[in-house]
Amino acid sequence: MTTAQTAQTAQTAQTEQTTQTAKPVSRTALPYPALLALATAVFVTALTETLPVGVLPGMSGSLGVGESATGQTVTVYALGTAATAIPLTAATSGWSRKRLLLAAMAGFAAANTVTALSSDYPLTMAARFVAGVAAGLAWALLAGYARRLVPAELQGRAIAIAMAGIPVALSLGVPAGTFAGQALSWRVPFLAMTALALGVIGWTAAVLPDQPGRTAGERAPLRRALTVPGVVPVLAVTLLFVLAHTILFTYIAPFLARAGLGGSTDSVLLVFGLASLVSIWFVGAHIHRRLRPLTIGGALLVAVTAGVLAVGSGSAPLVYFAALLWGLGWGGVPTLLQTAVGDAGGEQADAAQAMLVTLWNAAMAGGGVVGGLVLGRLGTGALPWTVLALVLPALAAVLAARTHGFPARRG
Template sequence: MTRTDGAGAKQTFSWFVLGLMSSVTFVGILSELVPSGILPQMAADLGIDEGDVGFLVGVYALASAIFAIPLVSVTLTMNRKLLLLLLLAGFAVSNFVVAVTSSYQIMVAFRVLGGLCAGVMWPMIAAYGTRLVPEHMHGRAITVIMSGNTLGISIGLPVMTMIGVTFDWRAAFAVLGLIVVAIAVLAYFYIPSVKGERMSKTNSPLAIIRMPAILIVLLLTFLSVVAHYGIYTYITLLVQMLDLVGGIGFALLIFGIGSVASVILSARFIDAYLQPLIITALTTGGIAMVLFLTFPGSLIVSVIGFFLWGLAFGPLVTMYQTAVSRQIDEAKDVATSVQSSVFNFSIMIATFIGGLLLEGFLGSFDVRGVVYLSLGCFILATIVASMSKRTLRSA
């Protein structure tokens, strides 16, 4: 069935259009993370510390977190297609400049540019997608669009790392820039144009964060992100603790398979079963942590644990952006920008707390302490989700 929204865009579920939008989130996450895969090569060639290369990832995420809300608010009235093309141009320029410059300061500046584009892109593209489909398919649309994030981490990053290691680290950024340009060309011809929206007192960031339902989703976002990224940041240490045959590469492969599988499943069930999906994902993540703690020397159990963890991780972004978008009818970009900022800040907090646990500032812990942190957050989030039936309502 096809119908038209107030902006004039026909609402149908087009796998091609939404798949093209997922390629935007694919290059968005790769633009952020690609330095982490080629960190030694960049450090050696540029003559800087590996920590300085790591900062290129951190400053990107920091720019996204800090400026997402104000930039989304400022650009709310812009045509969505025009804004998307400008953001893709920003991603392309950011990657191309890093590929050719030898100045670390210039790299930092253009990584900030990429982070600013990402800060607008993540909340904008989800809201954009929901305006192209019927209301009862909003969750599926967001799932398809955000699947690019999961595929970028599980497939794209290893491929970009291989390119950087096999050829040259600059080649990885150049190839990524070319991919962004190709996506922009396709977006220009095939993604429908949708008008922007006006900011009002009822859909401003301050008004949105006063809504109890939004606060519940933000709390769930915080707990879930700390649960996942607290240990994901130190996944290499976890693999060492488990003494996993095949090492980090094998662990990420199993994790990626689980993530992709869960994205496919969540696309099918998220609209009709949002709360059960969230509870199931949180419970599955908690079970994975229990397996890691209880059977650290078992290959089979470790494989099962990484697969279950991947299942829990796959729909992480989708679940809560869908939940947020259901709380308001207008300016969904603003609401999802608030959720996106909380998401990014939660990653930083998770990494910080995990580091304190590893350094012994919070007691005599090794990586097990970080796993316990994740388990505790999974349990708390499951309790909150179980008590939030009205907020996590189905379509």
């Protein structure tokens, strides 16, 4: 080989190496171990939030307060999240995402331990508030964490896998916690949640790739996200939709008891949760191209659920049918709304997510309060009508946000 040929060969090899180095790596496989770790963290967050729903009577007796007051353990949890999500997101924006998630899981372990051991209502409420603060840290980063682990075309599916922890918590966790609370003690499920949170800490530390926080130059005031077209409509839908869902979900046990199905709370929630799993699978498969019709369909199904419960609560088959529709409509909603606000927010996606978390939990707190007032003053029969009065405006807002927020075509 001549010197010229050698030089040409070396130049060709160098060009090929440079091309290969510059070419982006195509990641078509989802990082399942990491996404499942996030899904388990979501499971802990969602089940800690909703567990009092299934053990309300026993918890009420031990704390020496009424069911309506015990229902406020869900409310104060949501208040803790709503009050701290935005300021904590701003204060910890420079933290490593993995470090922040581990801190949140440690908070859940501590709060659930205190809840399980407490017989004092104020102490229990304080522990639930701390759990809500931990949730504020977790919810503000979980969806964004999942998005950053995959390329753009897989982000909807990645969020769906991470958010699958919600329907699993509702379909398996709440019924299992309800059964354990009835068979053993309402304290047992909370102790189990402590053990699970500690397990998630170990799993997360082992398998989850770290993601850096934002540098000082990248941070912007969170309120700037409100000026981005599409963010406000998504937040408005979140507020109405979550408020409607929480009113019914928080007080589903007394609603079923008044309908003569007091011993079927776990099985009704099981139907709801299994349908939610189907919903989140379907949403994950189609969200990339059909975010708008899926959101419209979810709102319609929840509206029909409210209508069926309003007129047919005395019929067990109709109640189970309504639970099925409810799960199909609601299961994919967290994925849909978090994806919609992330898309709309663009460069302000983290700030938009923090606002969504705040409004989500403000709506949950409001749902506990409003539901308690409706239950106390108008009775359980008014709960479905209240849900319907909130879901219909949410549906109208989705339909109106055709250009930004819930566009006909997702970019």
